[in-house]
Amino acid sequence: MSVNRNKSPSVNASDDPPFALVESPCALCGETAATPCASGTDFEYDTTDHEFQFVQCQSCAHQYLKPRPAPSEMDRIYPSHYYSFVGTSNPLVARLQRLWESRKVKLYRTWVGEGPRRILDVGCGDGRFLELLRDFGSSEWKLGGLESDINAVARCRERGFDAHSERIEEFALRADERGQYDAVIMLQLIEHVENPSRLAAQVFELLRAGGLFIIETPHLGGLDYTFFQGRHWGHYHFPRHFHLFSESALRQMLEKNGFEIVQHEFLISTSSWIISTHNYLKDRGWPAPVWRFFSYQNPILLALAVVMDTVRIRLGGTTSNQRVVAKRQDGPSERTQGLDLPNDDAAASLA
Numbered sequence: 001m002s003v004n005r006n007k008s009p010s011v012n013a014s015d016d017p018p019f020a021l022v023e024s025p026c027a028l029c030g031e032t033a034a035t036p037c038a039s040g041t042d043f044e045y046d047t048t049d050h051e052f053q054f055v056q057c058q059s060c061a062h063q064y065l066k067p068r069p070a071p072s073e074m075d076r077i078y079p080s081h082y083y084s085f086v087g088t089s090n091p092l093v094a095r096l097q098r099l100w101e102s103r104k105v106k107l108y109r110t111w112v113g114e115g116p117r118r119i120l121d122v123g124c125g126d127g128r129f130l131e132l133l134r135d136f137g138s139s140e141w142k143l144g145g146l147e148s149d150i151n152a153v154a155r156c157r158e159r160g161f162d163a164h165s166e167r168i169e170e171f172a173l174r175a176d177e178r179g180q181y182d183a184v185i186m187l188q189l190i191e192h193v194e195n196p197s198r199l200a201a202q203v204f205e206l207l208r209a210g211g212l213f214i215i216e217t218p219h220l221g222g223l224d225y226t227f228f229q230g231r232h233w234g235h236y237h238f239p240r241h242f243h244l245f246s247e248s249a250l251r252q253m254l255e256k257n258g259f260e261i262v263q264h265e266f267l268i269s270t271s272s273w274i275i276s277t278h279n280y281l282k283d284r285g286w287p288a289p290v291w292r293f294f295s296y297q298n299p300i301l302l303a304l305a306v307v308m309d310t311v312r313i314r315l316g317g318t319t320s321n322q323r324v325v326a327k328r329q330d331g332p333s334e335r336t337q338g339l340d341l342p343n344d345d346a347a348a349s350l351a
């Protein structure tokens with residue numbers, strides 16, 4: 001993901017101007033009626049003290065942030081020390097992360113296949129995951145990325161990847177890119193964009209027939225969700241997550257856009273238990289050293305979270321993280337007709 005990371009962190013919420021918000025209907029079905037289901041503020045980064053609200057669509061039950069931050073607030077809600085910009089500073093956590101993600105790439109290898117496959121990582125940042133794909137994937141894969149932050153694109157290119165700083169809306173319209181990809185990957189990104197359904201339609205255009213769209217995104221479920229839903233659950237990530245998907249909402253959105261679901265599975269959610277506890281303790285007024293202990297950089301807590309979710313998955317339960325592998329079916333999707341219309345999708349600044 002990418003936003004302007006050159007700005008200084010805006011942590012002094014009380015000095016900031018009023019928070020700019022925009023209203024929107026449900027991005028999955030267009031319904032405007034919705035019922036509040038959770039509220040909270042930016043417990044993690046203190047970029048604002050505004051209280052936000054997640055609602056549930058009264059027509060399709062999808063949960064989304066309403067109202068959500070205006071595009072003009074993106075620099076404010078993604079401060080320069082946002083975790084996906086700076087990575088982890090703990091070498092042990094970094095090593096475990098690399099080990100874990102190398103296993104993920106081996107799975108991708110079975111889905112995408114060997115040979116000269118073209119793969120696009122949307123929201124590729126500085127190319128960290130592309131590097132894992134190169135190190136642990138097929139040597140013949142042709143790897144590229146989309147990222148709106150030009151500094152990150154430059155770093156990505158230095159690493160040897162075919163990276164572009166275009167918005168996916170424009171990229172998906174390029175004749176030389178449409179229908180060219182064997183796989184498009186989107187990791188923990190789709191929940192941040194204004195209109196995930198439109199984004200899926202754009203990905204459809206980039207894939208060749210039978211190409212794969214691989215998404216990892218939070219899931220409205222798991223024990224941590226059961227305990228912390230309504231306010232403190234880490235995946236609300238107020239106000240940066242605009243959408244939270246149930247398994248069925250994610251499937252339906254993809255099917256509506258011309259995809260067939262090949263595989264769906266629940267994944268370990270390394271940060272949710274830790275961040276949810278952090279949010280709870282902070283919101284309840286516990287001393288700062290107590291809630292600061294609950295950091296996603298804490299290797300002991302991460303290990304505990306991994307064990308807890310692994311047991312849960314082995315027992316056939318759900319977790320608060322999911323992956324779907326969807327295949328582009330032949331023929332145009334019903335949602336690709338309006339691709340050339342102008343839009344204001346914040347995926348723009350994120351993807």
Ligand SMILES: [Zn+2]
Pocket residue numbers: 026027028029030031057058059060061062
């Ligand atoms: Zn809806």
